[in-house]
Amino acid sequence: MQSGERRTTLADVAAEAGVSVALASIVMRGAAGAGAATRQRVLDVAQRLGYQPDSRARLLRSGRTRLLGVVFDVRHPFHSDLLTGFYDAAGSAGYEVTLSAVTPRRDERTAIAGLLQDRCEALVLFSPRSRTADLATLSARMPVVAMMRTIRHRDVDVVRTDDARGSELAVDHLVGLGHRRIAHVDGGTLPGAAERRHGYQAAMRRHGLTDFVHVVPGGSGEEDGARAAAALRSGAGFGGAAPTAVTVFNDLSAAGLLDVLRRNGFDVPGDISVVGYDDSSFSRLSHIDLTTVAQDVEVLAGEAVRRAVQRIERTPVEHREVVIEPRLVVRGTSGHHVS
Amino acid sequence: MQSGERRTTLADVAAEAGVSVALASIVMRGAAGAGAATRQRVLDVAQRLGYQPDSRARLLRSGRTRLLGVVFDVRHPFHSDLLTGFYDAAGSAGYEVTLSAVTPRRDERTAIAGLLQDRCEALVLFSPRSRTADLATLSARMPVVAMMRTIRHRDVDVVRTDDARGSELAVDHLVGLGHRRIAHVDGGTLPGAAERRHGYQAAMRRHGLTDFVHVVPGGSGEEDGARAAAALRSGAGFGGAAPTAVTVFNDLSAAGLLDVLRRNGFDVPGDISVVGYDDSSFSRLSHIDLTTVAQDVEVLAGEAVRRAVQRIERTPVEHREVVIEPRLVVRGTSGHHVS
DNA sequence: CACGCCGACTAGAACGTTCTAGAGTCGGGT
DNA sequence: ACCCGACTCTAGAACGTTCTAGTCGGCGTG
Numbered sequence: 043m044q045s046g047e048r049r050t051t052l053a054d055v056a057a058e059a060g061v062s063v064a065l066a067s068i069v070m071r072g073a074a075g076a077g078a079a080t081r082q083r084v085l086d087v088a089q090r091l092g093y094q095p096d097s098r099a100r101l102l103r104s105g106r107t108r109l110l111g112v113v114f115d116v117r118h119p120f121h122s123d124l125l126t127g128f129y130d131a132a133g134s135a136g137y138e139v140t141l142s143a144v145t146p147r148r149d150e151r152t153a154i155a156g157l158l159q160d161r162c163e164a165l166v167l168f169s170p171r172s173r174t175a176d177l178a179t180l181s182a183r184m185p186v187v188a189m190m191r192t193i194r195h196r197d198v199d200v201v202r203t204d205d206a207r208g209s210e211l212a213v214d215h216l217v218g219l220g221h222r223r224i225a226h227v228d229g230g231t232l233p234g235a236a237e238r239r240h241g242y243q244a245a246m247r248r249h250g251l252t253d254f255v256h257v258v259p260g261g262s263g264e265e266d267g268a269r270a271a272a273a274l275r276s277g278a279g280f281g282g283a284a285p286t287a288v289t290v291f292n293d294l295s296a297a298g299l300l301d302v303l304r305r306n307g308f309d310v311p312g313d314i315s316v317v318g319y320d321d322s323s324f325s326r327l328s329h330i331d332l333t334t335v336a337q338d339v340e341v342l343a344g345e346a347v348r349r350a351v352q353r354i355e356r357t358p359v360e361h362r363e364v365v366i367e368p369r370l371v372v373r374g375t376s377g378h379h380v381s
Numbered sequence: 382m383q384s385g386e387r388r389t390t391l392a393d394v395a396a397e398a399g400v401s402v403a404l405a406s407i408v409m410r411g412a413a414g415a416g417a418a419t420r421q422r423v424l425d426v427a428q429r430l431g432y433q434p435d436s437r438a439r440l441l442r443s444g445r446t447r448l449l450g451v452v453f454d455v456r457h458p459f460h461s462d463l464l465t466g467f468y469d470a471a472g473s474a475g476y477e478v479t480l481s482a483v484t485p486r487r488d489e490r491t492a493i494a495g496l497l498q499d500r501c502e503a504l505v506l507f508s509p510r511s512r513t514a515d516l517a518t519l520s521a522r523m524p525v526v527a528m529m530r531t532i533r534h535r536d537v538d539v540v541r542t543d544d545a546r547g548s549e550l551a552v553d554h555l556v557g558l559g560h561r562r563i564a565h566v567d568g569g570t571l572p573g574a575a576e577r578r579h580g581y582q583a584a585m586r587r588h589g590l591t592d593f594v595h596v597v598p599g600g601s602g603e604e605d606g607a608r609a610a611a612a613l614r615s616g617a618g619f620g621g622a623a624p625t626a627v628t629v630f631n632d633l634s635a636a637g638l639l640d641v642l643r644r645n646g647f648d649v650p651g652d653i654s655v656v657g658y659d660d661s662s663f664s665r666l667s668h669i670d671l672t673t674v675a676q677d678v679e680v681l682a683g684e685a686v687r688r689a690v691q692r693i694e695r696t697p698v699e700h701r702e703v704v705i706e707p708r709l710v711v712r713g714t715s716g717h718h719v720s
Numbered sequence: 721c722a723c724g725c726c727g728a729c730t731a732g733a734a735c736g737t738t739c740t741a742g743a744g745t746c747g748g749g750t
Numbered sequence: 751a752c753c754c755g756a757c758t759c760t761a762g763a764a765c766g767t768t769c770t771a772g773t774c775g776g777c778g779t780g
Contacts, residue, residue: 049522051766062730067768077728092522097498098437099766103735116461119662125455126484133487138495141480145465148472156477159436183388183431264666301668323458324663327603329640390736401760406738416758438736441765 127343209241267298466682548580606637
């Protein structure tokens with residue numbers, strides 16, 4: 043099949059229906075100005091010939107593309123969730139979505155360049171790692187929305203979760219369960235790590251637990267969490283006493299930490315409570331069952347689309363940065379402190 | 382920023398450089414037929430004006446898009462891995478990739494329709510669920526490659542893993558460890574489930590274990606595996622004796638099964654060995670550490686691209702169906718049978 | 721009956737490229 | 751001196767749409 047014949051164009055449909063191309067165009071895009079009978083006839087012919095409008099030609103002429111470009115990372119499960127919400131939000135705003143993936147061998151520059159050619163009207167970047175200056179340059183060409191990360195530049199919009207607040211929720215939860223010796227395994231220089239660390243510290247101070255603040259260097263991988271577990275067991279932070287609870291930079295690191303703890307005979311949450319961050323799909327596995335801080339996917343996606351559309355349509359915008367409230371998901375790895 | 386001014390076109394560049402549009406075009410696409418000095422001058426001007434070619438116009442004119450459309454499911458982690466390989470393979474074949482995602486609220490039809498408008502030259506569908514007839518209709522319009530699934534239609538190409546062989550590898554591995562009472566938790570009517578079930582049955586027969594063949598109804602979710610675990614413990618299949626090993630339809634189901642087993646005091650792999658399927662990222666978590674059957678992502682992606690390109694360029698094709706050998710990844714959930 | 725108006729329809733330009741056909745220029749071989 | 755080929759460059763059509771500016775009847779109104 044897929045024969046060499048030219049695909050059917052609007053001209054074919056028009057000829058077959060015995061009308062002008064212009065009228066066929068009017069019918070196809072549902073515009074006013076065609077008689078009911080003619081309209082039906084054109085529609086029938088189009089259907090019969092299997093006519094598919096050529097979006098390239100259409101958009102070339104009309105200037106608009108109603109296309110939102112999204113750069114996401116295939117390695118980040120959270121991005122997949124966000125994508126789901128993004129399609130919904132874009133759809134109801136009357137925009138299409140075009141995707142460009144970052145992979146281990148395809149960097150962000152390449153992914154962005156791919157979208158640039160597609161003439162999308164705005165760029166939405168999931169957890170961008172580009173330098174602020176590069177994003178600023180980009181924003182001279184089209185609206186740019188950065189997600190899950192702070193960018194301090196007046197031409198780049200930001201939609202992110204309040205990560206400091208997320209850590210605070212985790213600490214509040216643990217304090218509510220009677221914990222005092224709460225450690226934090228951080229994410230080093232990774233995006234969001236500083237906010238999460240500061241949130242932890244602020245919450246500890248607020249609860250009068252300044253003396254118990256203990257940050258253990260971690261990272262984003264399982265092995266980072268495992269390493270941190272070893273450091274914790276040595277009990278360096280609390281004058282020899284092991285912490286009774288830990289908040290971790292992300293779920294993957296938390297999983298590594300959990301594993302080492304359990305292997306070493308610790309009962310979770312009996313001996314020690316663990317709270318992750320991200321609500322990754324695997325944290326829901328009953329076997330892991332991780333208490334964690336969830337980002338609100340629907341709202342994040344919705345706000346990003348809203349912001350992009352506002353910029354495209356030049357609607358005045360109230361705040362450059364939209365910060366979404368996180369939500370604590372209590373599962374099986376956190377429990378009452380028994381002294 | 383993103384001012385209302387028209388974006389710079391080839392005509393602008395040409396005018397500024399004092400050459401014709403045609404020559405500017407020649408320079409921009411690196412074609413032969415421009416003097417070195419002129420070429421450099423045009424390039425400089427283009428750079429200075431921030432010229433970005435409009436792919437829509439370009440492709441409208443040239444007819445070709447060199448675009449491969451991919452439909453993937455955001456929920457399937459394996460698809461993310463495959464995407465990585467796909468970008469690589471397409472890139473080195475000189476093709477671009479355009480993505481359309483299936484999400485819980487965006488079905489395959491919609492995802493395909495989105496790509497159709499983009500005028501890609503071939504469609505590659507990851508684990509398509511569409512009916513064969515629909516795919517056949519589609520293939521009248523453009524080459525269609527289905528992945529990870531059998532399609533019996535002469536116009537639809539197929540690139541998939543030999544799932545029967547995958548199950549056989551799992552069984553061979555377990556038999557090699559001394560197991561005889563090996564059960565299979567299947568995937569019902571899901572794509573690939575029948576092949577995996579048949580592979581299990583064939584391998585059991587080959588090892589003379591026909592009497593021990595025992596298929597437990599399962600599914601793709603964690604809860605399916607959990608349910609199957611309960612059924613297994615009742616020992617229905619082997620005359621009251623519980624199996625010493627299980628092969629499971631996929632990793633997620635295996636994780637659910639593992640969890641229930643361990644919670645009920647079974648030692649894995651001491652009391653029972655478990656083998657999953659897919660090598661999902663979470664199966665690598667040290668906490669799960671699942672022995673599983675891996676699909677060769679690089680090869681799958683490479684073959685899919687090769688096949689799509691062959692169809693596009695009308696190169697004769699040897700086999701309609703390309704079947705890739707799976708690979709067993711031995712981790713911690715399988716061990717010697719101790720009787 | 722003339723007028724204006726409205727609805728149905730159309731011709732042709734426009735969008736930003738690529739491609740075809742050909743025009744000019746230069747240098748070298750006869 | 752002439753021609754030829756190679757090279758550089760250009761004009762203008764073409765791609766499949768949408769949009770602008772109409773044309774053409776018919777009908778209600780004065």
